[in-house]
Structures are given as C-alpha cells and as structure tokens.
Amino acid sequence: MSDQPNTLQVAYVRRELLNEEPAPASSRGPVAWLRESLFSSIPYTILTLLCIYILYVIIPPVVDFMVTNAVWTGSDRAVCATEAQGGIQPNGWFGACWAYVDAYANQFIYGRYPDAEQWRVNIVALLFFGGLAPLLIPAAPFKRENMLFMVFVFPLVAVVLLTGGDIAVSHLYIPLAVLAVIALGVVYAFAKGSESDPLPGLKTTAAIFAGLFVMLFVLGFDFGLRHVETEVWGGLLVTLVIAVTGIAASLPLGIALALGRRSALPIVRFFSIVFIEFWRGVPLITVLFMSSVMLPLFLPEGVTFDKLLRALIGVALFSSAYMAEVVRGGLQALPKGQYEGAMALGLNWTQMMRMIILPQALKLVIPGIVNTFIGLFKDTTLVLIIGLFDFLGQIQSSFSDPAWSSPVQSLTGYFFAAIVYFIFCFGMSRYSMYMERRLDTGHKR
C-alpha cells in the first residue's frame, strides 16, 4: 500500500477507515445457509423437497417399527404377535420384538457354548479388547510389550481357554525335535560356509524352537478345563474368532506374498502370482465349499480337521491374497530411491525390507489394509452357508424356534444384526481414517 492517497487533499477521499460491519443479513445465519445449500436455485429446491419427501417416507415408519411400536419386554411370542396371530397385540400392529433379542442375547453372543464355561469366553474377550485398546491408542505406553503379548501370549491363552486345552500334541514332539536339530545344523553350516560367527544365529534358532516347545507343552497340558467342542461355539464368538484369526493370518501371509510377487527370483514370483490370482478370481463361498468338502480329501487318512478350522484356513488363504495386492500397492508406491538408498547403506534384503521399505509401505496402505479387514469381517457371515453358526447364522437359526415365531421376528433379528455389523465396520473405517490423518507425513507425492 502506498501512502500516496494521503498526500492528496481531495475532499471526496476518505481519510480514516470505516468501522467493520457485519456481513449483510442475507449472507449469514441460518437463512443464508438455507438459501445457499438447500434452495439456491429452482432445481435445487425441487431436489431438496424430494429429499424431504424421501425422509418423510422412510423415517417415521422405521422409527415406529424400531422404537414407538416396539416391544421391549416379554417372555414368549404372545407379546410380539397380533390377536389374529394368537398374541396380545392389536390387529395391524407392526413393531420390532426386542424382547426376543433379549431372550436370545446369550445365544447370539456365545452360541451353544455351555453356560457354566462362558466365563472362559469372557476372559478371552477381556484379554483381547484389553490388549487391543492400548495398541490402537497412539498415546498409550508399553507398545512393544503389548504387541509381544498379543502376538505370542494371547493366541495361546485364547486357544487353551476356548477349547479347554489338553490337545493331543504328544506325537508332535519328536518331529519338532528332529526339525530343530536340522535347523540348527543348517544355520551352523551356513555360518561356517560364510565364515561368520555362528553363535547369534544358533541362539535365535534355539530360542524359536524353545518357544515352539513351550507352545506345544501349554497346548498339551491338562489344566483341568472341560473340553468344549467347536460344534457348540456360535454367535459373535465364532464371528470374532474367524475375523481375528483371518486378519492375524492374512497380514503376514499377505506381506510374504506381496514380497514374493515383487521378488527378483522367477520361481518365487511365479508361485506368488498363481496363488494370488487364483484366490482373487474365485468367490469366497466356493473357497469355503472347497475347504469343507475337498480339503478333507487332500489329507492323509486319519487326519481330520474340525469344521471351524477348515473354514478358518479357507478364510485366511482367501484374504491373504487380497492383502497381498494391497501391500503390493504400497511397495510399488515407494520411490526407487528408498530401495537404492537402503542398498547403498549395505543393508541386506531382510534388513532393507524390515527397516526401510515395509514400515513406509505399510503406512501408505493402512486404509487399504483396514478395508480388507472390514471386507473380511463382513465375509465371515458366509460361513453360515457351510453350516457354522456365526452371529448371523445364530440369528437365522433362532427363527426356527416356535416359542418366539411371529411375522416381525425375522425383521427384528436382521435389524439387530445390521446394527451390530454396522457398529463394528463403521468403527473400523473411522479408526483407519483417524490413523491415516495421524500418520500423514505429507510425503505422499
């Protein structure tokens, strides 16, 4: 701003600034907002009115069904049926039967898991959410210890508590011992061959096998817990077991496959591509059919898997292929300079991946990873088709109970299921958006 105007002595030039005036009434406040965002032109006004009409058509009936007309307490189907259907409600009544959901709540959560043993499920749930929450909150301390707990201790505890432990693993000790000796030998020969100190490698290998032995011992140990067959598991328990196992298995498998697909070794690359494209090309339901019908045929006689485990294998393989493609996206998005820089520092392949490439690549694809998780969580519903009772399967099967059968029963059950699934999936997607903002270093392009 030059100060030239001040030197001019012209009467019509104002010398002092005017006081600030508020914006005109037509461009502020709720009225302006309405004009701007709802009624700015004739087509927009028509659209707005149309939307209001749609809301008017949808919301009141839904609220009536879910809240106003809903039945909250009751002991059998009579409270949820009209007089014509043999109940106590007036004819023409149409509302949700939350009393039925309440009566079935235990089954929806635990399936047919014996009542006396449900404390075990509760402990596992407590350990899981208690271990998960501090991992998800960035400010919480002891991340490393927490991670170790969730990766090594929790799965073991969960298996023992949920099944009752005392699993027949005694025949596995000798093969594992043989494997341990072979592995130690290979590590030693490798170290000798490259004229480096064999001790650190031997120590790591020994630690891994010691861990495996401890794991076998714990799995085989009789804690005096009653054995609970997976046939009686059900409800949210099965949904979460499948989802969490699938997620836990698909992440490492997916990373390995993604690295394999980007590898310079032709045979590794070939197998990775075939594996990924095969699983991505077929629908999950055929995979589940395969794991439930065909997988037993591939096993030697006498070896049987339980139905839940077969479904778990199918789900894990299927989602690892999708995970691999997500991770590959992250690997490809990293500039070549990162690889070259790591190599120039003299890091070997493992170090380069572990310290330079994967941390950056995985951070880039967090939204994709969470999307895969959400997809996996939704896909767990498919196991009901092969006869497992997950959350939705349990709800579906409760419809056959004559004690609560009424025309509104299925809609109530489905609404309830929809709300529960929505909370889980929406929560995950919101969390991923939060992490994405937090981790955004501004380096993207």
Next chain:
Amino acid sequence: MAVTDVTPNGAGGDDDQAPRVALLNNPEIRGWIFQIVLAILIVYLVYAGWSNMNANLQAAGIASGWAFLGNNAGFAISQSLIEYSQASSSYGRVYVIGLLNTLIIAFFGIIFATIIGFLMGVARLSKNWLVSRLATVYVEALRNIPLLLQIFIWYFGVLRLLPQPRQGFDFGFLGLLNNRGYFAPKPVWGDGAEFTLYAFIIACIAAWALGRWARARQMATGQTFPAFWTGFGMIVFLPLAVFVITGSPLSWDIPVMGGFRPSGGMTVIPEFIAMLVALAMYTAAFIAEIVRAGILAVSRGQTEAANALGLRSGPTLRLVVIPQALRIIIPPLTSQYLNLTKNSSLAVAIAYPELTSVFAGTALNQTGQAVEIISLTMLTYLTISLLTSLFMNWYNSRVALVER
C-alpha cells in the same frame, strides 16, 4: 591420503581379480537354492495332496471322472433360460443353466448398480446439503452391512411380507406383484417383427458411421455437425417407422390372476428380485465412492482452463472433465463389476438357481463328485475373472497417459 583397498574377509590380496566369496554368500546361488527348495516343497505338497485324494476317493468308493455330467439330474430348477426338464436333463445342462443364471443376475445387477452408483456418487458431491448428506448416509450404511445380511433382509424380511397372490398388488398393464414374485407382461412378436430389429441394427451402424464422418469433417474443416442428436433420432425413429409400416407386429401377454396363482406373462421369481436389489444396492455404494473419487481427482484447473478457452459448462463436462474422470473410474469400476459377479454366488443362501447354488450345491449333494464339481465351478469363476482382467489391462494400456 592413501587409498586403502578394502576386501572382505581381510584377505587383502592384490593378485585376485575378484574377492573370493563363499558359495552361500553369493546372492544368485543363494536365491536359486531357496527357489529350488521352495519348488520341491510345493511339488511335494501337491503330490501328497493328489495321492491322498486318490486314496481317499478309492476308500470311499467314489469313481472320479466327468461321466456324471451326462447323467440325469432329476431335480427341479425354478428359473432357466434354456429348456430344462426334471425327467431327462443332465448335470451338464444344470451347469449351463447355472452359468446362464449367474450371467443374467450379473448383467442386470451391473446395469442397476452403475446407474444407482453414478447417481449417488454425483449426489455426494452436490452443493445441496441435504442431497449430499442423504447420499453419504446411503453409502456408509450399505457399505458397512454384510451383503448376505442385506440379501436376507430383502428376501426374508421384505419379499416374504408381500401379500398372497390373491391380495397382491395389481399394476394393471405393468403386471402383478405378490409373494410369488413379479409377474411382468411378456411381449409377443408377430410376423414381420424381425424387420424392426433389422432397422434398429441398420440405424445403429448408420449412426456410428455418421459420428465418424462428423468427427473427420470437424478435424479437417473445423465445422461441427450435431452427430449425437441426428444419430439418436435415427436409432429411435427408423425402427419406429418400420414398426408402424409393418403393421405394429407386437402384442402383450399380460398376466392375470388365476385360481391359485397368476397365469400368463413372464414370472420374475422373488429370489431373483431379492438378489438383484441387494447386489445392485450394495455394489452401488462402492461405485458411488469410486465415482466421487474420480471426479474429485480431476483438478479444478482443468475446468478453469476449459472455461478460459470459452467452453460452456456442458462441453466442459463432456469434453474435459468426464473423459479424465473416466480414466480414473473405469479400472476400479471393473473390479466392482467382477466383485458383483462373484458375489452373485451368495444366491446359494436363498436358493436362486445360479452356478454355485444348483451346481456346487444341489448337484454336488446328489452326486458326491466334490473334486470335479468344485474345480469346475472355481475354474468357471476364474475364467470370468481372468478374461475381465485381460480386458482391463488392454483398456488401461489404451487410455493410459503417455508420459515422457
């Protein structure tokens, strides 16, 4: 400063050309050892699985092979495009019917999902607050509820609550709707109807040729020609004229309520309606996000530059924004189409007779030929997927920006 020659293992010999490296430390050799071990492991696993399978099949007394495809299936199928009879049709025919039903549901599902998805995607970007909020609610709600649950809601929750045929909705000419499905009027073509079809084909070819000519002329002379509207007029009016001239050879077979169930017309079974609605609405939520991202990815500068060149808003959208947005939209859109096709296999849960349901479901239960049937089903889906991704790769290489 003296330059020291650093060689590994402290063997500081100047006489060697290359430093001696242990075999295992040679990355190439190590890579090959690793790969060979991996290959042996995989081949062994496949071999073990194969021999176990043969042994198990023999123990169970199941003869493997494809002969069963010729056997009589002997179960009823509620919807088939080609002729099927419970008494005489074979499993091979069941397979074809299942595949056709999969393709039908995928075809209609893709059309509806695309329409709803584009509408919702554009609505999410609308400046109208209510419209964008409603579209957001639609997308978030439908994306976060499992598809199978949505299918159940439509099938068991909504369509089952429709009234019995006698009390059902009667839309007059548009057909009947009740809990047995939708009974649509069926076109009955008379003599000479084929001329209308020929006229339509000729009009399409002519419109295409006209478009090419108009484009070439515009390139050469700069003169424009309203090729779109002319072509559109040709495609509409030429078949219409031929239709009228040949004496309107079309009548409608309108369904009427019979004694027990409606008769006449075309029956759209409720399973189909539930699958179609659920698949289309679910996939549309994902398509809406893709469309939104695609439009947002075209930078504002493109629109401004187009305006600066003097293009009005219509041509700006048509010639500048949409072509660039489509380049981003189409690859993920195709993978959504593929997802929809694969998701149609969920029909097995409500017994819509598509591939997984009739072939991998009923036929498998009846014959017990698990290996053959599951493999054939998986291979079918795999073929569809691979063909689509081949097309995608071709398309991508065609439209990809050529840089530097």
